[in-house]
Amino acid sequence: MKVGRSIIALCAIPMASAFAPAQTSVRPGTAIFDHPINGGLPTFNPPSRDRAQSEFESDTPATLSPFVVTGDRSSELSYDPAAFPKNLPLQQIQGGNSRLTYKMPQGADRAQIFIQSHGRPLKARVELWLGPIRRVHFIDISCMNGSETPYRGCIKFKNTDSAGPQTLEISTSDDQAFPALVGVDVMTPDRSKERQAVFDDIWSSSQKLYSQGDKTVRSIPIADHVKSVQLLVWSKDVGKKSFKANVEFLQGPNCKRQYYELQCGGGTQPYHAVFETPGNGWTMRWTNTKTLHDGSHEFVVTPYELEDDAPPEMNEMAPHYNGYAERSGEFEPYGDTLGPHGNRRYE
Numbered sequence: 400m401k402v403g404r405s406i407i408a409l410c411a412i413p414m415a416s417a418f419a420p421a422q423t424s425v426r427p428g429t430a431i432f433d434h435p436i437n438g439g440l441p442t443f444n445p446p447s448r449d450r451a452q453s454e455f456e457s458d459t460p461a462t463l464s465p466f467v468v469t470g471d472r473s474s475e476l477s478y479d480p481a482a483f484p485k486n487l488p489l490q491q492i493q494g495g496n497s498r499l500t501y502k503m504p505q506g507a508d509r510a511q512i513f514i515q516s517h518g519r520p521l522k523a524r525v526e527l528w529l530g531p532i533r534r535v536h537f538i539d540i541s542c543m544n545g546s547e548t549p550y551r552g553c554i555k556f557k558n559t560d561s562a563g564p565q566t567l568e569i570s571t572s573d574d575q576a577f578p579a580l581v582g583v584d585v586m587t588p589d590r591s592k593e594r595q596a597v598f599d600d601i602w603s604s605s606q607k608l609y610s611q612g613d614k615t616v617r618s619i620p621i622a623d624h625v626k627s628v629q630l631l632v633w634s635k636d637v638g639k640k641s642f643k644a645n646v647e648f649l650q651g652p653n654c655k656r657q658y659y660e661l662q663c664g665g666g667t668q669p670y671h672a673v674f675e676t677p678g679n680g681w682t683m684r685w686t687n688t689k690t691l692h693d694g695s696h697e698f699v700v701t702p703y704e705l706e707d708d709a710p711p712e713m714n715e716m717a718p719h720y721n722g723y724a725e726r727s728g729e730f731e732p733y734g735d736t737l738g739p740h741g742n743r744r745y746e
Contacts, residue, residue, distance in 0.1 A: 468683070469622035470702040474629060476597055477703050478710045481590070483551040483673045487513050487582030492523075494577045498570035501583055508558035509591040510567065513582040514540065514550040521545025522572035523579045527556055527667060529565050536667040539660040545579065548648075548657050552672040553594070598669055602631055605699040609637065610644070610687040612694025619700055623679035629703040632661075633669040634696035641665050642696040647684040648674060673703050 476482045492499055503510070514523050520543055527536035535556065542548050556565050569581050586594065608617055621628060634642055641664045648657035663670050674683075687694050704710070 467620050467622060468625055468628055468700050468702060470625070470705065471708075473704045473708045473710065474601070474702065476601070476629070477627075482594070482597075483511060483513075483553065484582075484584065485513060485549070485551070487511075487584055489513075489515075489580040489582045492569065492571050492579045492581055494571045494573075494575040496570060496573050497578075498568055499581060501567040501569075501585075503556065503565045503567060504585060505564060506558055506588055507585045507591075508588070509553065509555050509586045509594060511584040511586065512550070512552045512554065512567075512569070513584075514545070514569070515580050516545025516549075516578065517580070518544060518546040519577055521548075521550070521579060522574065522577045523550070523581075524570050524572075525552070525554075526568045526570075527554060527565055528568060535565070535664040537660075537662040541658040543656050547677060548675040550659075550672075551674075552670075554663075554667060555669060555671075556667050558588075594671075598631065598671060601629075601701065602633065602669070602699060605631075605701050607697040607699055608685075609697050610642075610685060610695070611691060612687045612689045613691035615687045617685040619683045619685070621676050621681040621683060622702075624706045625676055625681075625702045626704040626706050627673055627675045627702075628683070628700055630672050630674065631669060631699040631701075632663065632671075632696060633698075634665070635668070637695040637697055638693075639665055640693060640695070641689075642668075642694060643687070643689045644696075645686040645688055647686070648676065649682045649684060650678065650680050 490499060501510075512525060514521065514525075521540060522542075523540045525536070525538045525540070526534055529535050536554055538552070540550050542550070567583065569579075569583075571577060571579050608619075610617060630646070632642060632644075634640055641662065643662040646657075646659040646661055647655050650656045657674065661670070683700060685698065687696075
């Protein structure tokens with residue numbers, strides 16, 4: 400009986416092997432394993448940065464943006480001494496969540512903000528309030544060196560509202576060791592119209608980058624000869640809604656030298672700012688933090704100042720520095736003061 404069972408088992412072996420799938424020793428290739436590293440884009444280590452600034456730009460199809468901020472001349476706006484001035488009268492805000500508030504005068508709809516430090520890290524927050532609970536503009540600033548990379552921004556807001564005049568609030572972080580120096584220049588209606596015309600010209604003549612939302616990331620290399628860049632953000636053509644994004648300026652692999660958390664309502668657009676990029680190896684990383692269906696907006700990044708074509712530094716006080724206008728009585732009763740403590744200049 401045992402011998403018969405053994406014979407039947409031996410006869411079943413070749414029958415089972417006939418129905419078994421063929422064994423393959425070589426793994427079939429798929430398309431995903433044939434892709435080059437990083438999609439063929441440069442990896443931005445020192446040998447490939449030259450390719451990012453020259454070869455990659457020339458090899459990019461005409462229908463796509465090269466994503467490299469470069470140019471052969473500085474922006475015409477950089478030669479205007481009243482545009483993003485660094486020589487505003489400054490007020491010092493101590494650390495420890497200290498704050499200053501500025502009541503926007505009736506009729507004004509645009510203000511320039513300059514914030515720096517004495518060389519310490521810069522940690523500050525800018526908020527524009529409409530009434531007691533409605534915040535229409537917000538930016539959280541965190542820089543490694545507030546003297547080397549100060550913040551220069553220009554915000555737009557409605558000149559009249561049923562809730563009353565809007566209030567600009569600038570505050571520091573909870574840390575007592577990080578004070579800030581603040582200067583605010585509220586522009587007159589005529590100057591605001593001139594700035595809007597310049598903004599429209601830059602916006603219409605530049606390559607606009609689209610950001611849809613839901614943590615989408617755009618990385619834009621900055622050429623080494625670019626001393627500073629200007630950022631323009633507007634959602635008028637893609638929904639006319641508010642936007643919220645994180646803006647990082649990196650110098651090296653994931654070395655965040657500047658970090659900004661930015662949020663603008665529909666009534667506080669367009670947004671315009673200048674960011675310093677001294678030295679080489681800079682990359683801007685833009686992360687859209689709104690939802691996929693409600694966060695669409697466009698932005699433009701262009702050179703503001705070049706190393707070999709930058710305007711000279713202004714040592715004199717900026718035009719229109721004394722209060723809100725060249726004529727101190729234009730916006731009564733604000734006159735010569737800019738905030739609760741008047742004008743202070745730190746040199």
